[in-house]
Amino acid sequence: MPPNGSNASQCTPMDPMHPNAPQCAAAKRSRESAVPLPEETPVREVAPSGKRVGMRLVSWNVAGLRAWLRKGGLKWVQDAAPDVLCLQETKCGAESVPPEVRDLQALPHQYWASPEGKPGYSGVGLLCRCEPLRVTYGIDDPEHDPSARVLTAEFPSFFVVCAYVPNAGRGLTRLQPRLRFDAAFLSYLSRLDAIKPVALGGDLNVAHTELDLRHPSANRRSPGFTDEERRGMDAILAAGFLDAFRVMYPALPHAYTFWTYLGGARERNVGWRLDYFLISERLRPALCDCKIRPRVMGSDHCPVELYLAL
Amino acid sequence: MPPNGSNASQCTPMDPMHPNAPQCAAAKRSRESAVPLPEETPVREVAPSGKRVGMRLVSWNVAGLRAWLRKGGLKWVQDAAPDVLCLQETKCGAESVPPEVRDLQALPHQYWASPEGKPGYSGVGLLCRCEPLRVTYGIDDPEHDPSARVLTAEFPSFFVVCAYVPNAGRGLTRLQPRLRFDAAFLSYLSRLDAIKPVALGGDLNVAHTELDLRHPSANRRSPGFTDEERRGMDAILAAGFLDAFRVMYPALPHAYTFWTYLGGARERNVGWRLDYFLISERLRPALCDCKIRPRVMGSDHCPVELYLAL
DNA sequence: CTTTGCAAG
DNA sequence: CTTGTAAAG
Numbered sequence: 001m002p003p004n005g006s007n008a009s010q011c012t013p014m015d016p017m018h019p020n021a022p023q024c025a026a027a028k029r030s031r032e033s034a035v036p037l038p039e040e041t042p043v044r045e046v047a048p049s050g051k052r053v054g055m056r057l058v059s060w061n062v063a064g065l066r067a068w069l070r071k072g073g074l075k076w077v078q079d080a081a082p083d084v085l086c087l088q089e090t091k092c093g094a095e096s097v098p099p100e101v102r103d104l105q106a107l108p109h110q111y112w113a114s115p116e117g118k119p120g121y122s123g124v125g126l127l128c129r130c131e132p133l134r135v136t137y138g139i140d141d142p143e144h145d146p147s148a149r150v151l152t153a154e155f156p157s158f159f160v161v162c163a164y165v166p167n168a169g170r171g172l173t174r175l176q177p178r179l180r181f182d183a184a185f186l187s188y189l190s191r192l193d194a195i196k197p198v199a200l201g202g203d204l205n206v207a208h209t210e211l212d213l214r215h216p217s218a219n220r221r222s223p224g225f226t227d228e229e230r231r232g233m234d235a236i237l238a239a240g241f242l243d244a245f246r247v248m249y250p251a252l253p254h255a256y257t258f259w260t261y262l263g264g265a266r267e268r269n270v271g272w273r274l275d276y277f278l279i280s281e282r283l284r285p286a287l288c289d290c291k292i293r294p295r296v297m298g299s300d301h302c303p304v305e306l307y308l309a310l
Numbered sequence: 311m312p313p314n315g316s317n318a319s320q321c322t323p324m325d326p327m328h329p330n331a332p333q334c335a336a337a338k339r340s341r342e343s344a345v346p347l348p349e350e351t352p353v354r355e356v357a358p359s360g361k362r363v364g365m366r367l368v369s370w371n372v373a374g375l376r377a378w379l380r381k382g383g384l385k386w387v388q389d390a391a392p393d394v395l396c397l398q399e400t401k402c403g404a405e406s407v408p409p410e411v412r413d414l415q416a417l418p419h420q421y422w423a424s425p426e427g428k429p430g431y432s433g434v435g436l437l438c439r440c441e442p443l444r445v446t447y448g449i450d451d452p453e454h455d456p457s458a459r460v461l462t463a464e465f466p467s468f469f470v471v472c473a474y475v476p477n478a479g480r481g482l483t484r485l486q487p488r489l490r491f492d493a494a495f496l497s498y499l500s501r502l503d504a505i506k507p508v509a510l511g512g513d514l515n516v517a518h519t520e521l522d523l524r525h526p527s528a529n530r531r532s533p534g535f536t537d538e539e540r541r542g543m544d545a546i547l548a549a550g551f552l553d554a555f556r557v558m559y560p561a562l563p564h565a566y567t568f569w570t571y572l573g574g575a576r577e578r579n580v581g582w583r584l585d586y587f588l589i590s591e592r593l594r595p596a597l598c599d600c601k602i603r604p605r606v607m608g609s610d611h612c613p614v615e616l617y618l619a620l
Numbered sequence: 621c622t623t624t625g626c627a628a629g
Numbered sequence: 630c631t632t633g634t635a636a637a638g
Contacts, residue, residue, distance in 0.1 A: 063638080064623045089638085091624055120624035121637070167638065223638095260638085261621035300622075300638080373629080374632045399629085401633055430633035431628070477629065533629095570629085571630035610629085610631075 035214065035269045037294050038255045043307055044248070049285035051309035057160065058082040059201030059275055061258070061301035065090040065125070069098050073298030080305065081106060083129045084153070086162035086201035089299075090114070090123035097125070111135045113148035124202075126151040126162045139188035144181050152192065157310060158283070159192050163202030168223035175226065178205075182232035189278075190239055197280035199306060200241070203258075204276050208233045208243065211253055212273040224272060236278060244277040244290035244306055255292050258301045269294070277306040286310050345524065345579040347604050348565045354558070357619035359595035365620045367470065368392040369511030369585055371568070371611035375400040375435070379408050383608030390615065391416060393439045394463070396472035396511040398611075400424070400433035407435070421445045423458035434512075436461040436472045449498035454491050462502065467620060468593070469502045473512035478533035485536065488515075492542035499588075500549055507590035509616065510551070513568075514586050518543045518553065521563055522583040534582060546588060554587040554600035554616055565602050568611045579604070587616040596620050 045053050058080055062068035065087065077085060085107055090097075093114035102110065107127035114123040126135065132153035138145030149164045163185065168175040192198050206229040210216035219225040237243060249255065256271025265271065277290050288307035296302050355363050368390055372378035375397065387395060395417055400407075403424035412420065417437035424433040436445065442463035448455030461472045473495065478485040502508050516539040520526035529535040547553060559565065566581025575581065587600050598617035606612050 067623060089623090120626095170638085261623095263621080265621095377632060399632085480629085571632095573630080575630095 035254050037269055038249075038252050038292075043291060043305075044289040045307075047286050047288045047309035049309055051286070053288045053307045053309060055084075055308045055310045056080070056082045057084045057086065057199060057201055057277065057306040057308070058303050059086040059088070059162070059203075059277060059306075060303040061088040061164070061203040061275060061299060063089050063091075063299040063301060065092050065101065065123075066096070066098060068298045069100060071298045073296075074100060074104075076293075076296050076298065076303065078104075078106065080303070082305070084160050084201075085125075085127040086151075086160070087125040087127070088123075088162070088164035088203045088301075090125050091120050092123060093119065111137075111151050111153070113137050113151055115146060115148045122147060122149060122164060124149060124151055124162050124164050126153055126160070128153060128160075130155070132160075139185055140191075141184040141188070143177075144184055149181075150185070150188070154196070158197045158199055158280075159195075161189065161192070161198060161200040161202070163200060163204065165203060165205040167205050168226065168229065170223070172221070172223055172226065175223070175228065178223075179228055179232065182229070182235070186232070186236050186239055189236065189241065193240060193280050197283045198241070198278075199280075199283065199308065200276070200278040201304070201306065202276065203274055203301065204233065204278075205274055206230060206233050207272045207274060208246075211251070212256075214254070214256065214270045214272070224274060240281045241278040242281055242284060242287070244279050244287055245273075245292065245304070247284070247287060248290050256294065257292055257304055261300050266300075275301055275304045277304060279306070279308075283308065345564050347579055348559075348562055348602075353601060353615075353617055354599040355617075357596050357598045359619055361596070361619035363598045363617045363619060365394075365618045366390070366392045367394045367396065367509060367511055367587065367616040367618070368613050369396040369398070369472070369513075369587060369616075370613040371398040371474070371513040371585060371609060373399050373401075373609040373611060375402050375411065375433075376406070376408060378608045379410060381608045383606075384410060384414075386603075386606050386608065386613065388414075388416065390613070392615070394470050394511075395435075395437040396461075396470070397435035397437070398433075398472070398474035398513045399609075400435050401430050402433060403429065421447075421461050421463070423447050423461055425456060425458045432457060432459060432474060434459060434461050434472050434474050436463055436470070438463060438470075440465070442470075449495055450501075451494040451498070453487075454494055459491075460495070460498070464506070468507045468509055468590075469505075471499070471502070471508060471510040471512070473510060473514065475513060475515040477515050478536065478539065480533070482531070482533055482536065485533070485538065488533075489538055489542065492539070492545070496542070496546055496549055499546065499551065503550060503590050507593045508551070508588075509590075509593065509618065510586070510588040511614065511616065512586065513584055513611065514543065514588075515584055516540060516543050517582045517584060518556075521561070522566075524564070524566065524580045524582070534584060550591045551588040552591055552594060552597070554589050554597055555583075555602065555614070557594070557597060558600050566604065567602055567614055571610050576610075585611055585614045587614060589616070589618075593618065593620075 094112035109128040151162045168178045207213040257275035259266035259271040286309045291305040404422035419438040459474045517523040567585035569576035569581040601615045
């Protein structure tokens with residue numbers, strides 16, 4: 001998720017750390033026209049193939065699994081009852097997963113990753129109703145695998161990848177390693193895709209187009225909306241993956257999955273679409289729907305759902 | 311204040327860090343007979359000298375001035391309306407004192423001390439209705455003065471000293487520096503007392519006698535109740551100071567000023583008397599009363615009041 | 621603004 | 630258990 005000033009910076013695009021930023025944000029807040037959430041529509045139950053939804057996946061950046069649990073995030077998951085749950089920013093290793101999550105009857109096959117020696121930072125989880133054929137950690141890259149940001153579950157007919165793409169950092173201090181991750185990650189996805197179709201759920205830490213964040217022009221050089229990061233997303237799509245949400249809703253505005261905690265951004269829907277399901281093109285016939293659930297609380301991100309006829 | 315296990319250790323006196331400590335504490339909790347707070351009695355308004363209360367002092371370890379303010383601690387102070395307020399563990403330097411405190415009309419002369427380069431740690435404050443003749447920082451000792459634990463205000467007829475005596479640390483890891491502080495501090499008090507009478511208010515981080523904590527036998531080697539620390543208190547009294555509360559209430563049990571936040575100690579009055587007013591013996595004729603206010607919330611310590619006919 | 625871990629009590 | 634802190638988002 002973008003840093004401190006990324007949503008407040010709308011007023012002073014050249015300097016998100018400007019001393020007047022809060023004042024400016026407050027002024028902006030009062031002037032800003034209310035932006036509604038997209039209308040809620042029913043899930044399309046039938047895929048282009050004619051088959052009906054057979055598998056549901058949820059991806060959610062929980063911004064701290066334990067706080068998310070306290071805030072009731074798990075209750076929504078239990079109602080949604082996905083077959084696969086991809087969690088990002090768990091901020092806890094397997095040993096610290098609370099029992100309420102660890103002992104979930106509906107999702108008994110659980111895989112957790114967390115960077116060595118950085119407790120409370122980053123971390124991903126992949127929870128499955130059915131046991132995968134196999135689960136792998138990382139993207140087979142020595143630079144990036146210690147950061148423990150990717151989990152892959154192999155099922156008979158497809159891979160599920162859970163990913164938490166690194167943030168470029170305040171002041172873009174970590175843009176270069178981020179871009180190297182993007183390249184290595186795309187290479188990994190392509191290798192998987194050569195074997196079986198892929199469904200990727202995760203926080204990709206990029207708003208792809210101007211439609212994908214509330215204030216594009218103010219965030220031209222903000223982490224999560226640099227040209228370089230956006231081109232990384234272009235590259236994934238060019239390599240044969242689909243942005244499932246945009247396939248379903250090609251021009252829907254104000255559909256965001258992240259709102260900074262600063263300055264009451266969420267209540268005004270000043271957000272970013274950073275969380276995605278990407279699917280191999282040959283899964284298009286199986287794509288029933290992809291839903292963003294912006295009203296679901298528990299984190300500064302909301303969950304995203306993917307419905308597949310598989 | 312005593313460390314983590316100091317109140318829970320009653321069950322396993324030899325090992326406060328025993329893995330079963332929480333379980334033990336829970337068991338103890340259910341068995342433990344309820345211990346009432348001492349009965350509230352009216353303030354004695356007339357001193358042995360026959361004169362009436364003319365000056366009120368309050369000492370309070372606030373365990374974080376900003377949190378204490380949020381919890382409404384200042385409201386009680388405003389009602390109590392002391393002439394001098396001694397605060398310990400402010401955990402903030404002068405520059406971080408919230409405006410609500412900084413701009414107090416009733417206590418406009420304020421002096422704050424905080425250790426260099428340790429923000430959020432320790433810290434004391436001395437707030438006065440009338441401007442002191444002079445205020446000094448520390449105890450004129452190069453080992454201890456950087457820790458910024460003592461403030462002294464000189465008034466025409468007496469000194470007021472605000473002190474936060476260092477904790478001996480978990481496992482008594484800092485007992486030796488603590489004992490050196492005790493010696494240097496007593497030397498300092500004696501030098502003051504040779505000039506004018508002294509009224510010292512503060513967290514002395516010691517329960518003097520078995521009457522001064524709920525579980526003396528379990529805490530024989532706990533910080534705040536070692537023989538060495540208790541002898542330090544003996545030494546102050548032997549040097550010509552009075553424990554104002556004990557002068558007034560020589561045998562009153564269960565009169566505590568601190569309760570660990572752990573395990574619900576306060577609701578069961580499992581506490582320690584660590585906060586004192588000590589006065590020069592020649593102030594005895596001026597001693598009207600000294601009150602512990604155990605129902606006043608805002609910190610893990612409660613305030614103590616000293617009433618003098620001055 | 622919020623989370624985490626940390627040191628300290 | 631609670632404080633304040635830092636790093637991170």
